[in-house]
Amino acid sequence: MKKNNNPNTICPCCMEEHEIISVRKKENTLFKGRSVSYEAYYTYCKIADEYYANEQQITANDLAIKNAFRKTENLLTTDEIASIRHKYIITQSDLCTLLGWGGKTITRYEGHQVQDRAHDRILKKLDQDPEWFISLLKESKESFNDETFQKYLQNATAILDSFSSKSAERKAYARGLADGRAERKKLEKRIQTLEAELKKAQSKIAML
Numbered sequence: 001m002k003k004n005n006n007p008n009t010i011c012p013c014c015m016e017e018h019e020i021i022s023v024r025k026k027e028n029t030l031f032k033g034r035s036v037s038y039e040a041y042y043t044y045c046k047i048a049d050e051y052y053a054n055e056q057q058i059t060a061n062d063l064a065i066k067n068a069f070r071k072t073e074n075l076l077t078t079d080e081i082a083s084i085r086h087k088y089i090i091t092q093s094d095l096c097t098l099l100g101w102g103g104k105t106i107t108r109y110e111g112h113q114v115q116d117r118a119h120d121r122i123l124k125k126l127d128q129d130p131e132w133f134i135s136l137l138k139e140s141k142e143s144f145n146d147e148t149f150q151k152y153l154q155n156a157t158a159i160l161d162s163f164s165s166k167s168a169e170r171k172a173y174a175r176g177l178a179d180g181r182a183e184r185k186k187l188e189k190r191i192q193t194l195e196a197e198l199k200k201a202q203s204k205i206a207m208l
Contacts, residue, residue, distance in 0.1 A: 036068035
């Protein structure tokens with residue numbers, strides 16, 4: 001359990017003015033039939049000796065439960081979904097337009113609604129495939145004004161170029177490893193040949 005002390009304020013638990021202590025506790029709960037572990041936030045009233053959660057903490061705890069479930073199910077967390085969108089510098093509603101989803105879908109997924117697996121796979125593909133993002137963007141060009149379209153296109157193209165560069169580096173590295181392994185095998189074979197020749201020479205010397 002971790003504690004943070006806050007300045008004196010009116011405690012809604014005992015209605016007295018005193019130091020408020022924010023507490024983080026490891027908890028377990030069931031969500032959609034799965035047991036999940038998460039870090040919960042509470043406030044501790046030392047006068048009443050009780051823990052309670054304010055509205056903000058209730059919201060945070062609900063999100064923590066759902067993100068813990070997402071991790072258990074190998075689904076993207078809310079932060080990971082937001083990170084994909086931020087990478088392409090695209091708004092929530094525009095990303096929905098790009099994917100042909102309802103206008104508030106991404107807003108809900110970045111909040112408290114757990115996405116289904118089909119949508120999760122699409123978001124993961126989008127994260128790893130900027131070329132597909134560009135293809136979807138061109139297909140939905142009429143849905144954006146020219147300035148917005150060009151902004152999204154330029155950014156996605158830059159991401160694609162970065163991906164291509166890293167891919168080329170990985171391929172070059174892999175080729176280097178393969179070449180190194182091939183040279184090593186040649187060297188090992190040469191050593192074996194020399195060892196065999198040495199044994200023959202030693203045998204001939206022994207017979208003299």
